[in-house]
């Protein structure tokens with residue numbers, strides 16, 4: 254639980270606009286888990302087709318919302334400090350930036366696809382800056398930062414591996430646990446870098462860097478939100494951005510913010526992620542109407558959506574491989590102990606077992622786990638049963654929850 258995605262990038266690319274739009278929830282989600290949080294942390298949500306339609310019930314969501322059969326599940330987003338060259342050496346807000354990245358499980362890299370800001374984020378002639386440089390620059394900053402951390406006691410690390418014959422994967426897991434590095438990540442990165450894990454003393458600095466580059470791309474998966482697609486110079490840069498090996502999602506954060514604001518005020522009927530909206534209140538000036546029509550014609554029709562919601566959904570479902578699971582107490586009428594129908598949905602990592610899931614709902618439920626019921630098939634499931642996306646699960650436990 255508690256996965257978060259960092260919104261990162263150099264200054265002036267639209268990080269705060271993206272973050273404001275994403276965290277401006279137009280539907281009330283009653284008891285979301287992030288009540289006291291820092292100003293640059295906020296709640297956005299992911300969208301998933303709700304199971305209410307399939308089970309043909311009217312649901313009463315509690316920890317999430319259901320709008321026309323789409324479940325909106327709260328997730329945490331972080332508006333990270335702007336990245337400046339030399340952040341890894343502590344330049345600018347470098348330390349704050351890296352600390353925020355350290356805590357994030359995945360990154361949405363906002364890039365000015367229009368090339369209207371230079372490498373430091375200062376405005377320049379649209380089209381004159383190559384946005385691919387921004388991606389390479391972020392990679393370099395993160396890799397150099399990792400290198401610096403690892404090099405601090407590299408001698409000692411080498412001794413542990415070659416002297417005491419400890420496993421490199423175990424040593425680095427221990428050293429870098431604060432960065433979310435697991436043994437498996439180290440092993441995969443070693444394999445990809447093609448270097449000898451038994452003899453780190455023989456690695457060149459380049460090899461060490463290659464290894465850390467691979468490890469970073471596993472522990473901090475990243476997508477590129479190609480922002481400012483409303484600008485004429487953006488379209489031509491998309492193909493180039495696509496060649497860098499990251500998922501690229503065309504995006505117009507400004508349009509999403511405008512649409513969510515009008516929806517909040519009841520001026521439009523707009524659901525984030527949708528390809529259209531309706532003006533519901535006619536009392537708009539011709540200028541306001543024209544601005545909204547422009548968003549429809551220049552963004553929603555040609556691109557399918559503003560890309561903001563798509564980027565968040567992609568980060569949680571495709572990069573972090575989360576699945577949505579609905580716990581219910583009563584498998585017959587899909588209610589909880591208060592009689593609410595399908596009240597909650599949990600986002601959990603793919604691979605979560607029935608017993609782990611029980612423990613996420615309540616520690617007692619996990620400790621006293623007897624068996625579960627997969628409601629769709631009415632089959633009993635054991636503690637090691639691996640859950641699937643959109644499962645509805647009832648847990649039977651020897652301990653009643655609190």
Ligand SMILES: Nc1nc2c(ncn2[C@@H]2O[C@H](COP(=O)(O)OP(=O)(O)O)[C@@H](O)[C@H]2O)c(=O)[nH]1
Nearest residue numbers: 263264265266267268269270480481505506507
């Ligand atoms: N044309 C255009 N401008 C945008 C878009 N998103 C943000 N901006 C503008 O870019 C500037 C910087 O935005 P901001 O969100 O403060 O960037 P940050 O420094 O990365 O947080 C502001 O003038 C925004 O209005 C967009 O999708 N299209």
Ligand SMILES: [Mg+2]
Nearest residue numbers: 265268269270
């Ligand atoms: Mg900002």
